[in-house]
Amino acid sequence: MDIAQRREIVSRFLRRCVTYADASIERKKSRNEDPLDISNWENYRQFTSFSASEVESGELDTWLEEGDYRAEPNGFFALSENRESFNLEDMSHEERRNWLAFLLMPRPISLVATMSANGVHNLAPMSSIGVVSNSPPLITISLSKSREGKERDTLVNLRSQGVGSSCMIFILPATLESAKNVQLTSSKIPADESEWNLIDEEMIIENEMPILSSAMAALRCKLMEIHPLPGGSLASLAILQVESIISSNNYSGLNDIQKLMQVDFNKLGPSSSKNDWNFEVDY
Structure with a gap:
């Protein structure tokens, strides 16, 4: 199995976790359950969605290889040097x-x-x-x-x-x-x-x-x-x-x-997809 196939499998799993989290959050809100519990689920949903985006970008490809891996992701090339x-x-x-x-x-x-x-x-x-x-x-x-x-x-x-x-x-x-x-x-x-x-x-x-x-x-x-x-x-x-x-x-x-x-008036993220992570800005 090559890296692209491994990336697809991990991405699919994480996206399904996001979908499950969305459904759980809506269900808990409809039942007026503990706000702290709902907040924890929302944090889990954001983190999982962000992880999926990183996997899909290829930043974590070394984590999908056999044997040793780099603890830091590949990341993008910033302007700090070169x-x-x-x-x-x-x-x-x-x-x-x-x-x-x-x-x-x-x-x-x-x-x-x-x-x-x-x-x-x-x-x-x-x-x-x-x-x-x-x-x-x-x-x-x-x-x-x-x-x-x-x-x-x-x-x-x-x-x-x-x-x-x-x-x-x-x-x-x-x-x-x-x-x-x-x-x-x-x-x-x-x-x-x-x-x-x-x-x-x-x-x-x-x-x-x-x-x-x-x-x-x-x-x-x-x-x-x-x-x-x-x-x-x-x-x-x-x-x-x-x-x-x-x-x-x-x-x-x-x-x-x-x-x-800017994916909404006060939300930032990598795309407008509801499955992606977003960050709410207080302008």
Whole structure:
């Protein structure tokens, strides 16, 4: 039996455990059983679903082999070391299209890094990022105001730095650590404080721009235009040109790596499948 067959068997077993847990949770809720018992089942369901996702991704393939195995999973290749920058101007139209589609489709939730006029590094979660052109490589970010009518620091920073200024968009792996970083960086803090201080991550400065060490990839972009949205909308649309993509040089082509996505208004996970794990964010 090869690794793919073993992976399929273990995955099928774990997914059936998730299905059984879902049914048990619903049954216990309908009977108004002990909330603590229900919470334990929900935790078991999340952990089992997360384990299934790891098995299906191939991260735990060494655990399915005969004999010795590595205690740590293979994991994804992060930006903490062995980084490589790819200039989009040097790519063909097809290469640019493939890279942008791989990183931004289906639409992930990302962390966007900007700098204020006073030199404060801002880090904010964004899900409203979309590709609008492959040649030239253009993307848009919709930046809305808060419930209190305050503009997001990301928009204020882009506007203050002006056309041609740079920002970084970090593509996150579908891990609980990434989901927790999204939760932390969504916290409301004064504009003169940095969200980087809220997360347990190393900020690497390279070519005068910050790099999130745990990200699976980063897009270095420059601001082209900012437009207020019509019809009384409180949001503005920032148009960015992607100048380069930074990824681990250990990638062998565009692997099918799970990205962290917003699967509901306040839920993050690797997919919208009800069988996958999810992390609820309190925005």
